[in-house]
Amino acid sequence: MAPLFHPSREDITLAGVLSALADPMRLRIVKSLMQQNDCMSCIEAAPCPDIPKSTLSNHFRILREAGLIQTTKKGVEHRNVVREADINARFPKLLKTIVGYAE
Amino acid sequence: MAPLFHPSREDITLAGVLSALADPMRLRIVKSLMQQNDCMSCIEAAPCPDIPKSTLSNHFRILREAGLIQTTKKGVEHRNVVREADINARFPKLLKTIVGYAE
DNA sequence: TTCAATTGTTCAGAACTAGTGAACTATTGA
DNA sequence: TCAATAGTTCACTAGTTCTGAACAATTGAA
Structure with missing residues (x-):
């Protein structure tokens, strides 16, 4: 199987x-991953x-390719x-600000 | 012509x-509108x-319907x-944080 | 080893969305 | 009245997203 693609830090874009x-x-997936303070499987993190x-x-592929998550x-x-x-x-405070407003 | 639709403050969503x-x-349109401190026509604000x-x-319709701009x-x-x-x-600091990273 | 269960990916088609030229509306000024 | 200007709307094309079905990889049990 092809290895999962992760962009390098510099290649993470705002868009x-x-x-x-x-x-x-x-957004809910990212929020629950952040609350967990631990790795989660895709199914565990699903809303x-x-x-x-x-x-x-x-959805996990999109998050991965945007540089938001690391998958192993x-x-x-x-x-x-x-x-x-x-x-x-790359974008200080951005993640916390956005995730803070996630329901 | 039908009047332009603007959502009320409460109807503005994070998504x-x-x-x-x-x-x-x-994003560049919003940034230049914010830098201007004044109204701009669509053509003026175009990147x-x-x-x-x-x-x-x-693009202006999407910004309007998201509640980001007011058009008169x-x-x-x-x-x-x-x-x-x-x-x-609705979302304190969100706009400033995001627009601050716009090129 | 072999087989079933589990986790996730890939593929293909249907449904949806975005970009654009052409036609249209509304306003202004000559 | 007519031309010019600013935007909208329509219709078409191109591309994206969602989803079921098939597939691949790993594990544990028989």
Whole structure:
């Protein structure tokens, strides 16, 4: 399987971050990942259980390619964590401000 | 002609604001409107002169419907201004943080 | 080893959205 | 009355998103 793509810190763009977070489901995923202070599988981080997994997989790909999350394979599941340091280095306070308004 | 639609302050959503600002052209429009401290016509606020006017009109509609700008007719042109007070009331610091990172 | 269960990706088609030229409306000034 | 200007609306095309189905990888049990 092709390795999962993650942009380097410098390649994280404002437009990419904003459009990734503009989707309510993705914003809730990021919020729960940040609250967890730990890695979560895609299913654990999903905001509700009845989302088709192809849809969920797509949302995680968008978050990953925007540079918002880091995904590593661990056994059968993918562990996800928010790249807070990278986002904060690039756009200080942006992530906290936006996620703070997430329901 | 139908009057231009503007959402009330309470109807401004985070997702609407983020997806409106996720487009680089719209973000630049908002930034130049904020720097101007005055109303601007659509053409004045456009980031470059060769944008088709239907495209420009569409971007202004999206900004308007997201609650980011207030548009009023004045003679032959439309004067636009950012609804800073409304956005700040709804999502304090959000606008300034995002626009601060606009190129 | 083999098989089933679990987690997630990829593919393809349907539904939706965005960009744009052309036609249109409204206002102004000559 | 006519031309010029500023925007909107329409229709078409191109591209994106959502989703079910098929697939791949890992694990644990028989």
